[in-house]
Amino acid sequence: MSRNALMRGASAGALSFVVFSSAAAQEALPAIDISGEHRPVAGPSRGKLQPPNGKLQLDVTSQTGSRLGLTPRETPSSVSIVDRATIEARGAQTTQEVIQRMPGVIASDPPGSAGAISLRGFGASSVTQMFNGITVQYDAIAGRPVDSWLYDRIELLGGASSYLYGQGAVGGAVNYVSKVATRGEERNEALLMGGMWFNRRASYGFNKQLDENNWLQFDLSYKGSQGWVEDSNHNSGAGSISWLTDIAPGLSNTVAVEFQSEQRDAYWGTPVPRPLGGTGTIPWGTFGLPVLDLKFDPGVRFKNYNSLKPVFDQQVLWARDITEYKLDEETSFKNTFYLYRADRQYQDVESYRYNATNTLIDRSGSYATRHIQSLIGDRLEATNETVILGFKSKTVAGVDYSLNEQTRNGSLESSSQIVDSVDPYGYRAYKLYQDNPSATSYVGGARSKLYTLALFAENRLSLTEQLHLVTGLRWEKISLERFNYRIPTAPSASNPFGDPAYFGKGYEPITWRAALMYDVTKEANVYVSYSTAADPPSGILLTNNAGGMRNFELTTGWQIEAGTKLDFWEGRGSATLAGYFIERNNVTTSDPANPNNVVNVGKQSSNGIEANVGVQVLDNLSVQGNAAWINPKFESFEEAATIAGTTLRVSRAGNRPTNMARWIANGWITWDFLPEWQATFAARFVGDRFADNANTMRIPAYTTFDAGLSWRIMPNAKLTAMLKNITDAAYVEWATGGSGPLLRLGQPRTVELSLKMTF
Secondary structure, X not given: OOHHHHHXXXXXXXXXXXXXXXXXXXXXXOOOOOOOOOXXXXXXXXOOOOOOOOOXXXXXXXXXXXXXXXXXXXXXXXXXXXXXXXXXXXXXXXXXXXXXXOXXXXXXXXXXXXXXXXXXXXXXXXXXXXXXOEEOOOHHHHOOXXXXXXXXXXXXXXXXXXXXXXXXXXXXXXXXXEOOXXXXXXXXXXXXXXXXXXXEEEEEEEEEEEEOOEEEEEEEEXXXXXXXXXXXXXXXXXXXXXXXXXXXXXXXXXXXEEEEXXXXXXXXXXXXXXXXXXXXXXXXXXXXXXXXEOOOOHHHOOOOOOOOOOEEEEEEEEEEEEEEEEXXXXXXXXXXXXXXXXXXXXXXXXXXXXXXXXXXXXXXXXXXXXXXXXXXXXXXXXXXXXXXXXXXXXXXXXXXXXXXXXXXXXXXXXXXXXXXXXOOOOOOOOHHHOXXXXXXXXXXXXXXXXXXXXXXXXXXXXXXXXXXXXXXXXXXXXXXXXXXXXXXXXXXXXXXXOEOOEEEEEEOOEEEEEEEEEEOOOOEEEEEEEEEEEEOOOOOHHHOOHHHHOOOOOEEEEXXXXXXXXXXXXXXXXXXXXXXXXXXXXXXXEEOOEEEEEEEEEEEEEEEEEEEEEEEEEOOEXXXXXXXXXXXXXXXXXXXXXXXXXXXXXXXXXXXXXXXXXXXXXXEEEEEEEOOEEEEEEXXXXXXXXXXXXXXXXXXXXXXXXXXXXXXXXOOEEEEEEEEOOOOOOOEEEEEOOOOOEEEEOOOOEEEXXXXXXX
16 A cells, blocks of 8 residues: 555545435334344344434444444444434435435436446446345436335445445445334334426335234335436336244244335436537537536426337345354354246437537437346354353354346447437427337347355454454455357457357456444444445446456455544534545456457546534434545546547546535534424535536536424324425436436425325
């Protein structure tokens, strides 16, 4: 590690901190009595939950920061938890609406990568998105927004974490933790919601004890909208059911099944007029362009240039069987068998660019495809607490094996062929524009198989009562096979790898963590950690081709992080603060001389600071906020650029990667101004970003505000009105560059009214 890297890792900037709010008081949860028997508690551990948007959730067992059952306070990494009550208090209807307000996160759902997320200066395959600790290894696609009603909590781990969950976690990991049958908690709840854009939602769920040894959980939710953008209707249904059985003292089994079904008319984004220069317009992406702010025409803010009845649908099924056995007070075992199947269909026109005179929009990228994915696996882990040479030790070790298959069947149209040119203001996807984006329908493309065998271990050793050493190690054996269902092509000068009928490659990454935590007092600690990760060299392993994978091993990444977690003001407040430096090596890009070939071009780094604070100012007033300063950049990176008709490699060293902001801040205030009334206020700030690696297409910074008013009309019923984006800010949520940028705009001012009932 270079001295320069260490200096950057320790660097800190001034943190401006915006604190505003939105919330509702959380009812006290009943205690779970398991005295007299060794009964492992299935499902999410409740622990000591704080009311929404007040103090941070530092003392609840985390399922993401460690496999050791540590709380965020005990974990020597940045761990953030948004629990069920806080999800509802913030009015977050989807998983993505939840993670958008977590520290340092930018997320969106463009149809091509509906799980798009950036964290600590990294995105795409560098951020792992898991469902109950299981990654489907297709996260940028599979992580699309899902109805949040199904989830008990969402957890965020910042920084390199492949030592826990496998390849693809240089930037961090998100874990969506589902509701499952839980002992001791009887609940019946229902939600009805309606609002602008014909937004609508109806949800119901319960957790019930059937007899002394059996508990049942069931949740079902419908969500729909006509969409605030033209022709962007969507309907979705999601449900889950689980059954927990205590088979014998110390032995339990949980069977959990979830399903999701969504039909959506896709909105890819809003095009930006070409810049003016000299005697006319200049094409976007022209080499030598100055930095230009991306500004769309307000007259097309609500326009959608997709085809008539586009398809952006999915059907997902999850099944898990979880067996837990507690041998004694020191030793326990857990086995998780999991099965996942997803069927996704796409059919639309995906690209919209202004013509040379900025008078018409050229529509291209007519395409249709179907992705069928299945994952089956089993994870066995054992946990033991003991004393070694007088030192308290807790260890977890296990093995995980999975087979992940995906078949992709795409149509054969040319993506560059212009479908038509339309009036920017007069276009609607009526019968006049039936451009039939699926002329060939789905045609057999390729099937990939990914076999993964992983051995992992973690340990927490208490060197003294105050000093703790936390270590982790993971070894993986990954085998990738790709079967080409189309006519194979031989290697050529333009495509040196061709497209063979069969291609296979293997990897054996080893990733690890070592960290020290010192408890200064019972309420405050400091820590320092070093962790590593392994990423695919480009794209996603499961869907990559021979040219993208043949010559490269997995890229390597590492992070050094230091921070503190503490309570203050006589326990009224809690906070976390972390500084970090991350480096990813062996970054790849397309070879300018051979666009079908991938070349190794260097490395990418990021350093920054994250702060998260929550304070119960008064008994009826709470404040919470988080802020992140991020400094991501390409250390060495060369990209293809056309200069005077010749394609060359141009250095992007020092530039910021796309969709990465230097400043991100969120805040909430909650005020119970009368016994049955509560007011909330929230704010979000996202700094400027870039849509291209050349950093010539700048996305302006934005600030949004939300407000809410809740009235508990009776002890078991609460009426809530939410006003989102109060100022009707026309902001950019996500952007793509290329020959013409597409801006995925954020939701305009929206009013929603909901009724939550418990019984």
